[in-house]
Amino acid sequence: MRPTVYDIAAAAGVSLATVDRVLNQRPGVRLVTREKVEAAIRDIGYVRDVAAANLAKGRVYPLVFILPTGDNSFMHGLYAEVRQAMTRSAFERTEIRIVEVPAFDAAALVAALDALNGTDLAGVALVAIDAPDVRAAVDRLVAARLPVVTLVSDLTGSTRHHYAGVDNIAAGRTAARLLGRFLGGRNGDITVLAGSMLVRDHRERLEGFASVMAAEFPQLRLLPVLEGRDDPEIANALVSEALSGSNSIIGIYSLGAGNRGLIRALKATGQGRGLTVVVHELTEHTRAALQDGTIDAVLNQDAGHEVRSAIRVMKATADGQDVIAGQERIRLDIFLKDNLP
Amino acid sequence: MRPTVYDIAAAAGVSLATVDRVLNQRPGVRLVTREKVEAAIRDIGYVRDVAAANLAKGRVYPLVFILPTGDNSFMHGLYAEVRQAMTRSAFERTEIRIVEVPAFDAAALVAALDALNGTDLAGVALVAIDAPDVRAAVDRLVAARLPVVTLVSDLTGSTRHHYAGVDNIAAGRTAARLLGRFLGGRNGDITVLAGSMLVRDHRERLEGFASVMAAEFPQLRLLPVLEGRDDPEIANALVSEALSGSNSIIGIYSLGAGNRGLIRALKATGQGRGLTVVVHELTEHTRAALQDGTIDAVLNQDAGHEVRSAIRVMKATADGQDVIAGQERIRLDIFLKDNLP
DNA sequence: CTAATTCTGATGTACGTAAATCAAAAATTT
DNA sequence: AAATTTTTGATTTACGTACATCAGAATTAG
Structure with missing residues (x-):
C-alpha cells in the first residue's frame, strides 16, 4: 500500500497535525522538526494523493481563455474545443470562462488581461499578440502568482509559464522543404500569404520558411508577403490579384488562416x-481542397490538444506540480491526402 | 455547486442507501424506485465524482503490458515508456506489470494471454500478432470482462476494446506519396524493407504503399519485399545485397524496425x-540519418502517447466510462529534417 | 525561576462516495 | 389476516487529505 500522512507521522515520530503543517507549509513548526518530517517524507517515498487532497479542499480551478474573435475556421475550431472542455468541467473540477477580444488588437488584449488581475483564478490562457505592453500585462499576472499559458502564438521574453502551441519556425521550415521538394527542381516564384506580421506565430513561420528557401532552394524566388488578416475575403482578393498579375508563380505557402x-x-x-x-490548419475547406488536389499539403496544429494541454498545465502549475513534458509538446501535423484523420 | 448523492436522494424522495444501490447496481431496489432515482439523476444532472469514488473504493488498476522482445530502438523506446508510466503509478493508481514474449511468436503470445485469464486485472495491453489463435485468446479475455487494448499493431476481427496505434494503411499511403513526389517524376525501382508479414501493421503499411504507388506513380516499380525481422543485422545484409545487385533502385521504403x-x-x-x-520510427539512428541527409522522411508513432492512451482507455473501460475520442487517436507523425522534436 | 511565547499533539469535522448493518416498512404469498 | 419475502431507510465507518481548535509541552525572554 502506498504511504499516507499517518505513515509519515509514525516515521518522523510526530503527530499528524505537525505533518500537516509541514506538508501545507503552515507556520508553527521548528526548523529541526520540519527537517525531520521532510526526511521522513523522502525516506518512505510519500506522494500526496492529489485526488484526496482536492476532495478535501473542495478545489475547483477557475480558468479563463482569452480568445480573439475572427471569422475563420481555425478560430471557430478553437472556440469549439474550449466549449468542449467546458462540458468536461464537472469531471475535471474546472470552471472555464471565455473572454473574447478583437483580433490583432493589443490594447484590447492588455485590457482583458488587466481586468483579470486580482480576480480569483487558477490560470489564464491567451492567444498572445507580440507587443511590449502585452508582455508587460502578462508579466503582471505572473507576478501576481497566476499561472499563464500562451496558446497558439507565443510571447517569448515574457514570464509566461508555458506555451501550448507548435514550434512555428520549424513549421515554416517544414513547409519550405515540402514545397521545395514537391516542386522537384523547377524554378519560379513563390507567393506567401500571411495573416498579420503582428502575431509572433506568423512571423516565425515566415522566418523559418524564408531561411530554408534561401539556403536549399535558391531556384525559387519569394515574392513579397501578402497580408490577409486571416480573413477569407481579403485572402481571396489578394491571391486572385497576384495570380492574374503573374505567370511565374509556381508555389504558394499560406501560413495563416482564412484559407x-x-x-x-x-x-x-x-x-x-x-x-x-502548402497551407496551415486543417479545416473542412482545406480538407476538401487537399482531397481534390487543389492543395498538396496541410500543416496543422490540433486545437483540441492545445486546449487540453493548456488546461493540464494551468492546473498543474496552480498546484505547484510538474507536468509530463513529452505529453505537453504540441506536435506539428503534416497532412497529405492520404493521412487525413 | 455540483450535485451530490444527497441531492439525488432528496430529489427522488428516497434514502441515500437506495441511491447508492441504484448507482452501484446493487440488488434490492424495485423497478419503479430505480426508475425514479434514475430520472432524478438525469434531471439534476448528477455526475459521479470519480476521484471521490475511487478514494472510497481504494481502487487501484492492475494492468499488464505484453511486449515482444526485440533488439531495436523502437521496442526499447516502448519498454522505456511503459517503465516511465510505472513511475507515475502512485499518482495514477495503476499497478503495471510487463510480460515479455518472444517477437513474432504467436504461440508464446497466446500462452501469455491465457495465463492472465482469471487473475485480478483492470486491463491488458498487447502488441498483437495477427493470427487466429491470438484472436481467440483475446476474445476469451474480453469474454471474461477484461479490458483489452492492442498496442502498435491491431487485431481486427477480434473483440478487443481499443487499438492504441496509428492507421497503418494511411501510413503506407503517405509514405508512397512522399516518396513519389520527392522523386519528382523520375522512373526506377523501389525497394521495400519490412519486418515480417506476420504482423498486421507491416502488412497494412505495405498494402497502403503499394496501392498508392500503383495508382499514382506508375513510373516507379516495386521490387519484392525484403523481410528483415526488425533486426538490424538482417536488414543491413538484405539492403546491401539489393543495392549492390541493382543500379536502378532510386527509392527505399522501410516500414519496420531495425533501421x-x-x-x-x-x-x-x-x-x-x-x-x-522514407522509413518508419524516429530513433536516435533515424534522427541522425535524417539530419545528415541519408534519409528524407521519417514516419513515426509516438510510443509515449500510445502507452499513455492505452492506460487511459483501460482505466476508463474498467470503470465503464467513455473516453475523449479525439484524444485517443494516435497520429502519424511525419518528420523531415526541419521539424524534428 | 517565572511568565510569555512558540511549538506540538490530540481530536474532530469535512470533502463525495462506497459499503455494510440492522431495523422498519411495504409488498407478496399463503 | 398472518406469515413471509422483498424493499427501503437510517446510520455508521472508511478512503486520504485539509483545516480548525484547544490544550499541553517545550522553548525563550525577562
Missing part, C-alpha cells in the same frame, strides 16, 4: 497551372 | 546514388 478565400481564388484563377500549395 | 542496419547499408553502398529514403 477558404485562398481556395476560392485557386479554383477561379489557378486552375490548370500546376501550382504546388 | 540502424538499413542506415549502415545506405552509408556503405548507397552513398552518392541520390536515393530517396
